[in-house]
Amino acid sequence: MARPRKFDEQQVLDTAREQFWSGGYAATRMEDIAGATGLGKGSLYGAFGGKQELFHRVFDAYCGSVVDAVSRQLCGNDADAYARLSAHVYAVAAATAADTAHRGCLLAKGTAELAEHDETVAQRAHAAIEALRALLEDAIAACQRNGDIAADADPGKLAALVLAVLRGIEALGKAGADEETLTDIARTALAVLPRPAH
Amino acid sequence: MARPRKFDEQQVLDTAREQFWSGGYAATRMEDIAGATGLGKGSLYGAFGGKQELFHRVFDAYCGSVVDAVSRQLCGNDADAYARLSAHVYAVAAATAADTAHRGCLLAKGTAELAEHDETVAQRAHAAIEALRALLEDAIAACQRNGDIAADADPGKLAALVLAVLRGIEALGKAGADEETLTDIARTALAVLPRPAH
DNA sequence: AGCGTTATGGACGAACCAGTCAAGAACTGA
DNA sequence: TCAGTTCTTGACTGGTTCGTCCATAACGCT
Numbered sequence: 001m002a003r004p005r006k007f008d009e010q011q012v013l014d015t016a017r018e019q020f021w022s023g024g025y026a027a028t029r030m031e032d033i034a035g036a037t038g039l040g041k042g043s044l045y046g047a048f049g050g051k052q053e054l055f056h057r058v059f060d061a062y063c064g065s066v067v068d069a070v071s072r073q074l075c076g077n078d079a080d081a082y083a084r085l086s087a088h089v090y091a092v093a094a095a096t097a098a099d100t101a102h103r104g105c106l107l108a109k110g111t112a113e114l115a116e117h118d119e120t121v122a123q124r125a126h127a128a129i130e131a132l133r134a135l136l137e138d139a140i141a142a143c144q145r146n147g148d149i150a151a152d153a154d155p156g157k158l159a160a161l162v163l164a165v166l167r168g169i170e171a172l173g174k175a176g177a178d179e180e181t182l183t184d185i186a187r188t189a190l191a192v193l194p195r196p197a198h
Numbered sequence: 199m200a201r202p203r204k205f206d207e208q209q210v211l212d213t214a215r216e217q218f219w220s221g222g223y224a225a226t227r228m229e230d231i232a233g234a235t236g237l238g239k240g241s242l243y244g245a246f247g248g249k250q251e252l253f254h255r256v257f258d259a260y261c262g263s264v265v266d267a268v269s270r271q272l273c274g275n276d277a278d279a280y281a282r283l284s285a286h287v288y289a290v291a292a293a294t295a296a297d298t299a300h301r302g303c304l305l306a307k308g309t310a311e312l313a314e315h316d317e318t319v320a321q322r323a324h325a326a327i328e329a330l331r332a333l334l335e336d337a338i339a340a341c342q343r344n345g346d347i348a349a350d351a352d353p354g355k356l357a358a359l360v361l362a363v364l365r366g367i368e369a370l371g372k373a374g375a376d377e378e379t380l381t382d383i384a385r386t387a388l389a390v391l392p393r394p395a396h
Numbered sequence: 397a398g399c400g401t402t403a404t405g406g407a408c409g410a411a412c413c414a415g416t417c418a419a420g421a422a423c424t425g426a
Numbered sequence: 427t428c429a430g431t432t433c434t435t436g437a438c439t440g441g442t443t444c445g446t447c448c449a450t451a452a453c454g455c456t
Contacts, residue, residue, distance in 0.1 A: 002432035003422040024311050026224035029413065040435040045415065047433090102314050111373050112310035113222055116300050126374035154386075160370075160379055161386040167369040168362030175309050176324035181358055188352075188359040192390040200402035201452040227443065238405035243445065245403090 009047065012037050017058045021106045025055055025113050055110075056120055062106045063128035070132055074139040081142035082149070085162075086190055088139075092166050093186035096173035104174040108167065133163050150194035158193065165189045207245065210235050215256045219304045223253055223311055253308075254318055260304045261326035268330055272337040279340035280347070283360075284388055286337075290364050291384035294371035302372040306365065331361050348392035356391065363387045 015037045019028045030051055034041045048054040073088045096104075103109070107128060115122040137159035143149040149158070169182050213235045217226045228249055232239045246252040271286045294302075301307070305326055313320040334357035341347040347356070367380050 001424045001430075003424095003434080005433065006422090022314070024224065026222065030415080031413075040433095041415080042417080042436075043434055051414065102320070104310060104314075107373075108369060109310050111369075112302060112307050115372055115374070116220070116302075122300070122374055125372075129370060129373045129375065157382050157386045160383050161363065161390070164363050164366030164370055164383045164387070165359065166366065168364065168366030171306060171309075171365040171369055172327060172358075172362055174313055174323075175305075175327040176313070176320055177327065184355050185358050185362045188355045189362070192359070192392065194390065199400075199454045201404080201454095203403065204452095205403095228445080229443075232405095238403095239445080240406075240447080241404055249444070 005043075005047070007037065007039055007043070007047075012039065012044075012047070013058055013061055016054055017062060017106065020055060020058055021103055021109070022101075024109065030054075052118075055114075056124075059106070059110050059121060060124055062110075063124050066105070066107060067128055067131045067135070070135055074135050078142045078146040081139055081146055085136075085139045085143060089162070089166065089186045089190055090183070093169050093182040094179075096169050097179035097182045099173060102174050102176065105170050108170055108174075129163070132166075133159050136162050147196055150196045153194050162189065162193075203241075203245070205235065205237055205241070205245075210237065210242075210245070211256055211259055214252055215260060215304065218253060218256055219301055219307070220299075222307065223249075228252075250316075253312075254322075257304070257308050257319060258322055260308075261322050264303070264305055265326055265329045265333070268333055272333050276340045276344040279337055279344055283334075283337045283341060287360070287364065287384045287388055288381070291367050291380040292377075294367050295377035295380045297371060300372050300374065303368050306368055306372075327361070330364075331357050334360050345394055348394045351392045360387065360391075 012033075016033045019033050019036055022028075023032070030041060030044060033054070034044050037044070044054070048057060070088065073091065074084055076084055107125060110121055111125040115125055133156075137155050140149055140155040140158050140162070144151045144153070144155060149155075165185065169185055172185070173182055210231075214231045217231050217234055220226075221230070228239060228242060231237075231252070232242050235242070242252070246255060268286065271289065272282055274282055305323060308319055309323040313323055331354075335353050338347060338353040338356050338360070342349045342351070342353060347353075363383065367383055370383070371380060
């Protein structure tokens with residue numbers, strides 16, 4: 001009945017994410033995104049509404065994918081829970097160190113730039129952070145059931161601490177900390193988690 | 199010999215810092231700063247060169263003042279080192295929670311927005327972070343000498359961990375974590391630091 | 397007081413950018 | 427094939443913003 005779209009909406013969102021991620025929100029022009037996707041500006045506005053709405057779409061998708069990825073890394077049976085938690089913490093350090101362009105995490109970058117003045121971004125970021133905390137809490141509780149972490153510790157508080165360490169690794173990476181430092185932080189953080197008295 | 203300036207350079211820098219801090223670099227207009235300081239744009243450009251140079255001045259001063267403030271909080275005799283360290287960690291959590299506008303720290307905000315594309319900002323941020331790490335290391339070493347932290351732990355690595363936690367508290371605060379969560383993180387972080395076997 | 401030097405402030409120029417619009421293209425169902 | 431609908435393209439608009447320029451003001455030295 002009508003002319004079909006020539007572009008894949010998901011691909012456009014992915015490309016827009018790269019642009020916003022590299023440049024930040026304010027410094028990215030709609031024309032940059034149009035150029036990178038090959039679309040005309042009219043199509044972009046027709047499909048997504050405007051710059052802010054496009055960013056919200058990108059940011060939502062990014063937050064969702066981060067939570068999904070962490071969920072896949074952390075969820076599983078209790079026996080391997082500590083190994084998965086440990087692997088995740090090291091993985092964040094390694095990924096941050098590997099990010100030589102220091103783009104950091106779009107969640108952190110977008111929050112830093114926009115949360116203060118954009119309620120939607122603030123809410124989405126808060127939800128994502130809380131989801132990550134909950135995943136960590138589940139993982140830590142699993143570790144406790146398996147005897148890898150002291151049972152008398154509060155898993156919620158340990159989860160918040162680990163989350164702070166992970167976000168801190170992120171922040172330090174953006175400020176130029178080297179791989180060894182970041183890996184050491186990961187190792188030390190895991191080492192100081194309370195072990196059960198044996 | 200020549201007409202003297204009517205404004206105080208330091209006051210202008212302070213005002214400019216507030217503007218950049220609230221809005222970020224890209225979203226702050228030179229005219230905003232001119233309006234907030236009462237200066238004309240000509241004076242602003244004449245005194246500071248341009249937007250980027252002005253931000254660099256502001257960012258440098260901010261980094262310096264942060265390091266100074268932390269230094270004052272942490273330095274002192276060994277006997278009170280642990281109390282000072284503890285107070286500092288709680289103070290960061292409290293300050294972050296008190297920042298209801300979620301402006302966060304200009305060091306983190308500026309780094310997130312600009313470090314990737316502005317070498318000067320990246321270097322200054324790196325230097326500031328390293329200075330903070332060194333201050334924490336000294337404080338932790340003092341705690342060890344006083345028997346408040348296990349002597350066999352590596353003070354440099356503990357300092358990096360504590361720094362990551364502090365930057366993480368900052369990041370979580372910007373994402374909307376509540377005061378209780380932030381205070382709990384501070385408490386838990388201090389609790390998991392290794393104590394000497396008594 | 398006159399002069400040279402530097403500060404002031406606001407008008408101006410040029411570039412930039414978000415968003416609109418209109419003319420035409422692509423497709424489907426009848 | 428034709429009509430109706432949606433998509434595409436890129437030129438255009440209106441507002442914004444960095445940075446400049448210039449006439450004027452303020453000051454110290456001679």
